Amino acid sequence: MKPPPTMLPAILYIDDEAMLCRVFQRVLDGCGAPIVTFTDPELALAYTREHPVAAIVCDYRMPALSGLELLERLEIEVPFVLISGDIGIAPIVQSNPRVTAVLAKPFQPEALLALLQPYLPASTAR
Amino acid sequence: MRVVVGDEGAGELLRGVLHTLRSGFAVFDRDMRYVAYNEAWLEAHGLPPGRDLLGLRHYDVLPIRDEWREVHRRCLEGGTEQRSKDFFDRPDGKREHLRWEVTPWRAAGGSIAGLVIYAERITEQVEAERRLAERESMIRDLFEQSPVGLNLCSMQGLWIESNPAFLGIIGYSQAEADGGLTYWQLTPRKYDADEAIQLENLRLHRRYGPYEKEFIRKDGRLVPVRLNGFLVERDGEDFIWSLIEDLTAQRALEARLEEERVKAIHASKLAMMGEMAASFAHEINNPLEIIDAFAYTLKEAIAAGDAAYLDEALAGIRAATARAGKIVHGLRKFARERDDAPTEVAIATIVGDAMDLCRARIRTHGVELEVKVETASCVRGHAVELAQVLVNLLNNAFDAARVAPDKWIRLVAVDRGDSVVITVEDSGAGVPAHLDDDVFRPFFTTKPVGAGTGLGLSISRSIIESHGGTLTFDRSAPHTRFVVELSR
Numbered sequence: 001m002k003p004p005p006t007m008l009p010a011i012l013y014i015d016d017e018a019m020l021c022r023v024f025q026r027v028l029d030g031c032g033a034p035i036v037t038f039t040d041p042e043l044a045l046a047y048t049r050e051h052p053v054a055a056i057v058c059d060y061r062m063p064a065l066s067g068l069e070l071l072e073r074l075e076i077e078v079p080f081v082l083i084s085g086d087i088g089i090a091p092i093v094q095s096n097p098r099v100t101a102v103l104a105k106p107f108q109p110e111a112l113l114a115l116l117q118p119y120l121p122a123s124t125a126r
Numbered sequence: 127m128r129v130v131v132g133d134e135g136a137g138e139l140l141r142g143v144l145h146t147l148r149s150g151f152a153v154f155d156r157d158m159r160y161v162a163y164n165e166a167w168l169e170a171h172g173l174p175p176g177r178d179l180l181g182l183r184h185y186d187v188l189p190i191r192d193e194w195r196e197v198h199r200r201c202l203e204g205g206t207e208q209r210s211k212d213f214f215d216r217p218d219g220k221r222e223h224l225r226w227e228v229t230p231w232r233a234a235g236g237s238i239a240g241l242v243i244y245a246e247r248i249t250e251q252v253e254a255e256r257r258l259a260e261r262e263s264m265i266r267d268l269f270e271q272s273p274v275g276l277n278l279c280s281m282q283g284l285w286i287e288s289n290p291a292f293l294g295i296i297g298y299s300q301a302e303a304d305g306g307l308t309y310w311q312l313t314p315r316k317y318d319a320d321e322a323i324q325l326e327n328l329r330l331h332r333r334y335g336p337y338e339k340e341f342i343r344k345d346g347r348l349v350p351v352r353l354n355g356f357l358v359e360r361d362g363e364d365f366i367w368s369l370i371e372d373l374t375a376q377r378a379l380e381a382r383l384e385e386e387r388v389k390a391i392h393a394s395k396l397a398m399m400g401e402m403a404a405s406f407a408h409e410i411n412n413p414l415e416i417i418d419a420f421a422y423t424l425k426e427a428i429a430a431g432d433a434a435y436l437d438e439a440l441a442g443i444r445a446a447t448a449r450a451g452k453i454v455h456g457l458r459k460f461a462r463e464r465d466d467a468p469t470e471v472a473i474a475t476i477v478g479d480a481m482d483l484c485r486a487r488i489r490t491h492g493v494e495l496e497v498k499v500e501t502a503s504c505v506r507g508h509a510v511e512l513a514q515v516l517v518n519l520l521n522n523a524f525d526a527a528r529v530a531p532d533k534w535i536r537l538v539a540v541d542r543g544d545s546v547v548i549t550v551e552d553s554g555a556g557v558p559a560h561l562d563d564d565v566f567r568p569f570f571t572t573k574p575v576g577a578g579t580g581l582g583l584s585i586s587r588s589i590i591e592s593h594g595g596t597l598t599f600d601r602s603a604p605h606t607r608f609v610v611e612l613s614r
Contacts, residue, residue, distance in 0.1 A: 016490070017412055019442055023419040026427075026435070061408055063492035085411035086404050106414035109422040 009054035010034040011116065014044045014070070015083070016062040024057070027109045032120045041065040045073055053078050055100075055119045057112065060084035060093075071098055079119045081112065150247070153231065155240040156202060158184040170224065170247045172216030189217060201228045201241055211248065223252040275351075275370030278358075283309035286365065295351060295372045297344040312341045314348065324353075328366065332357040338373065350377050387588065392463060394585045395514050398521060399461065405487030409453045413446035420446075456482035460517070464508045471509040473539050473546050473614075474499050479509065480516035481537075488520070493527045494534035501539050503546045503614035507593040512612075515586040515597070519550040519608050522582065526554020526606060546614045549600070551607040557599060565599060 011033045013024045021037035028035045033054045038044035041062055047053075053076060060067040060082050067082050074080075082093055085105040093099045101115050140162065144151050150167035154160060160179040168177055171188055179187055185195070197207050208227040215221050226245045233239040269276055275292030279285045288303040296303070296312060313321065317339050324334040335354035343349050355368035399406075420439040427435045460483060477499050488495045505512070516537070523535045532553045539548045557565055566587050583597075590597040595612035 017416070019416050019446065020412065020419070023416060023423065023439075023442065026423045027419050061490050063490055083415075085408040085415070105411040106418050109419050 007052060008034055009052040010036045011054050012044055012047065012056045013037040014041055014056065015039065015059035031113065031116065041070045045070065048074060048076055055079040055081065055116055057081045057083060060089055061086050068093065068096070081115055083107070150245040152243050153240060154184060156238065158198060160184065161240060167245065170222060170245050171214065172218050172220060189215070197228055198241060201230050202238060204230060204238060211252065222247055223249040277368045277370060279309055279366050279368065281364055281366065285309065292370055295349055295370055296341050314340055314342060328357060349374060388464060391511060391514065391585055391589060394582060398518060398582065401521065402483065402487060405490070406453060406457060408490060409486045410450045413450040416446040417443050452482060460510060460513065462510065464510050468507045469509065470504045470506055471512070472504050473501050473548070476509060476512045477516060477537065477539055479513040480520060483517055484520045488524050488535060491528050492533055493524060496534065496536045499539045501541045501546050503541055505546060505593065505612045505614055511589045512593065515589050515610060516548070516550070518582040518586045523550055523552035523554065527552040530554045541614065544613060545611050548610040549607055551603065551605050554606050556606045
């Protein structure tokens, strides 16, 4: 995790797959908000206590902590997009009002960008 | 027979002699009144010992059949008659078998003065003969009716006696079997070594078998049989009695059961794959996402001439493709029906195949997985079935460990003497002590309804046992530990 250059609210991308963190850093780059990625959900939680956050994109199935467990421990209210490679998790999260949207992998990057669009600084959105 | 009575003294002497005879003997006058008789006569006719019959008429004392009265009449006219086997129904209802002879005796002047009847009891002999005949017919019936083939052959293999069941098994007629057919003509050469062992058994123990082999039927078909036999001596020469069971039906049944067993194993495997489907999807969907996201970023990277990123993206795409491909290959390998013939397969391969399917699932749920393969051994068998056992054990371990506070699974494969031992251990709550043996029972499950078929362990045990090994639950271990032992 590299601290963002400014204290603009960041988009957090959390997934235990390092490769997905790497590529979504690139996908989201230039969307107007700083992108911070985490493979360790604990570090992501720690980040949310210190820094402003615009939105969180979080994997559901992670070894240490599931996306829903992370949400449980999240102390801030923020748009929360749950992404998952598992099948059939939609019913589990539908009843959770804190989940903004669920994206099933594989989804098109455009779909994620569209979901995040409302929460990006309008002036800098590409 | 001719009896001559002289004076009174001679009569006394005759009576004395009569009483020592073991055969019944009586002398009558022309009117069939008793003149003399002995004790054996009384006994033969069921009369009490010492009964005084003198002067009494024969027909008043005993129920004499008309047929016998005719004999008496004819003999009083000078004839002599005898029967070697006849019967007499005593007044007490018992039937005695008798051999008799009736002959006239003559007075001093030569005229017929009466009859002498000699009656020997042969009841015991007749009974013995009857029993012998019964026994013979019983043995003949057994021989003829037995569903088991029976055969007597010489030490050289020449067939002496063959029952219908045996003829049915080999498809030859009685005449053909008796006409010089030998054991060796009907025995395929591939049994030569086994035959030598059975002959050695005969020599040492005078018995052989149970011995399973085939006979070549007259129609050329091979018929599976089980033989048991023993030596008998006839006129100082040894012969072999053999009992031959036709195993055709049994073999067909065994083949059908084996087919059903293999089907059940396959069905259980598919059910297990269904339970694992979510994690397979996860393992395919993540790489797909990586590929699509990389592809999304490429256009801009190409426009920007970012060569370093292009390299990274292409490598990432290839790695993700390989990863998804590995799961697909693993699934295809695992899902296929088993090969007919067993092969030599390395333990490392079996463990590797099982791990390919289970590793990601276990790790993405935060369960620590330790795999130690400290053997280069091979076992003979069906690789897919053996991997299925490990997948089953790993799945059970996973279900137990994922809900435990401390989450780990350990798989260790080591050589132990002539065996290779694979243990699968987990940190889960374990099997309650009273359920030790139950876990291998079909349909036994501790999982919630719908979460398991309850067939996994019973099918796993059946697979390992069909490979000549054992699958046990190690109660002595501090954690849940299943142990697979196979000959290497």
